[in-house]
Amino acid sequence: MRDENQSDHLKQLLARLQDRSAVIGIVGLGYVGLPLALRYAAEGFRVLGIDIDAAKVATLNRGASHIAHIQADTIQSARAHGFSASTEFARASEADALIICVPTPLSPYREPDLSYVLGTADALLPHMRAGQILSLESTTYPGTTEEELRPRLEARGFTVGQDVFLVFSPEREDPGNPDFHTRTIPKVCGGSTGACLDAGLALYRQAIDTVVPVSSTRAAELTKLLENIHRAVNIGLVNEMKIIADRMGIDIHEVIRAAATKPFGFTPYYPGPGLGGHCIPIDPFYLTWKARQYGLHTRFIELAGEINSDMPHWVIGKLADALNARGRSIMGSRVLVLGIAYKKDVEDMRESPSVALMELLRDKGAQVDYSDPHVPVFPPMREHRFDLASVDLTPNAIASYDVVLVATAHSAFDYALIRQYANLIVDTRGVYLDRLPHVVKA
Missing domain, CATH: 3.40.50.720 (NAD(P)-binding Rossmann-like Domain)
Structure with missing residues (x-):
């Protein structure tokens, strides 16, 4: 980290993250946001979850879980450490870190639908203050963080990298996988500026064993897409091989098991x-x-x-x-x-x-x-x-x-x-x- 270039806001944020007095705000309490919220709560942070689903919020606040593989006792333990959920975006001002974990679906024309991300950002912005870090975890195309979120912050009068900090850190949750957990899955992080990256690394290193810095938010956005495209292309290949094998009277699963011995x-x-x-x-x-x-x-x-x-x-x-x-x-x-x-x-x-x-x-x-x-x-x-x-x-x-x-x-x-x-x-x-x-x- 570049101490000589750190603004007072960055120094204060880093100190609050380091001594765990920072409040972590998680926006979107689904399959990505809830495990992350519980991870920070387990590390002793006070965590505020924000979600538009009132029923989900009520379930969490009574210590129950709306996700089958997340047990109620984990929610109750987090509640005992200060975790709470709310539908009120005005409470975003309480948080030192705001992490957006909302869906990014496709439109009917198979084009990116950023309505959840942008709607969330627009709901948060009136309540943001200097000294906060905003992190986007929702999978999206390269350029989203810089082209959509940064101008919105600057339009509110913030200087990104000086008084607020902007990063992209793609989620890597695999629901139901018993071998990998939020803490143990390495976390990629890219910042809008060097100071933003410093803040992002400090934020995620409190809860994740390994944080992997990259040079920009665009590199982090493309990293996530490459991971998923790699899987999609290889699954497409093996699905095509299945059709070929079926026509030839060959069991593709036998072939895969044999090939996997290499x-x-x-x-x-x-x-x-x-x-x-x-x-x-x-x-x-x-x-x-x-x-x-x-x-x-x-x-x-x-x-x-x-x-x-x-x-x-x-x-x-x-x-x-x-x-x-x-x-x-x-x-x-x-x-x-x-x-x-x-x-x-x-x-x-x-x-x-x-x-x-x-x-x-x-x-x-x-x-x-x-x-x-x-x-x-x-x-x-x-x-x-x-x-x-x-x-x-x-x-x-x-x-x-x-x-x-x-x-x-x-x-x-x-x-x-x-x-x-x-x-x-x-x-x-x-x-x-x-x-x-x-x-x-x-």
Whole structure:
């Protein structure tokens, strides 16, 4: 850090972070913001959470959790250390650090939708004061922090790097992953100025084991996109390989297991019925959109997106062929979808390909039900409507369906029981490794 260049505001902020007297404000208490809030609370900071969802705020303030893999006792411990939640943006003035953790979805035209980020920033700005640091964690295109947030701060009369400090530090949460936690996942951080970077490093080093500085907010923004595009492209590749292997009569999961024995030069990725979650189906298109401003066409990224987006249709085609081979059509068939969360062992349904499968089946005249121990009732969603509750997997229930579609491979499912009683299984996750006459790989 450059002591000779530090303003009084920076010195005071660094001191308050170091002695843990700083108040940490987390804006957005979902899958990213809540774990971060709990992490700071565990380090002894007073944490103020701000969220527009009054029900979520009330749940947290009574010591309960709205996220399945975060236990209530963790919330209660944080409450005992001073964590509180509020819907009032005016309380932002109480915080020394404000960390924005809100969604960045796509518009209907698959362009970046920054309405949550900009709406949040505009709600915070009237209550900001000198001496604060503002950090954006929401995944976005390179240039967002400098082109959108910095001008808003300057329009309020702040000098960025002197009396307020602006950084971008992308979230890296993986909900439900037992091997990685907020504290142990290295944190990338870029600042608008050198002083901003100093403030950002001091902020995150209080709660995260390893903080990785980069030269700018734009570099930090692109880092996050590269991470997710890397996954999207490789998943697109293995999904295309699955289609090729299927046409050749080869089990792609057997091939992946064999290739993964190579100790160098190969990283296994696994096919599925499509992409889900808040990152992989969305984030690559943020770069695609931004690249067009530079006259560039992201062919590789867009091709992977096309392949991954088409996978639900390919799965339904396999299911239709399997039913047809048994003298049935999709119309009128009873289909049980196993797992509607976007990944195993969590309740998160954002962009879940299972929902796309259910809609395709319903549109083709199937009677669709689902079973998911993590989602007891189909929740209200902006774009999807199903008035359904999870089916208990009893032998009679399983046997009552024409086909069981394995869409999300939750550990809680009794796959041996399903194999024993199902009339037909369409397996999109490689759950059943043996060749069985009533199991179709898709």
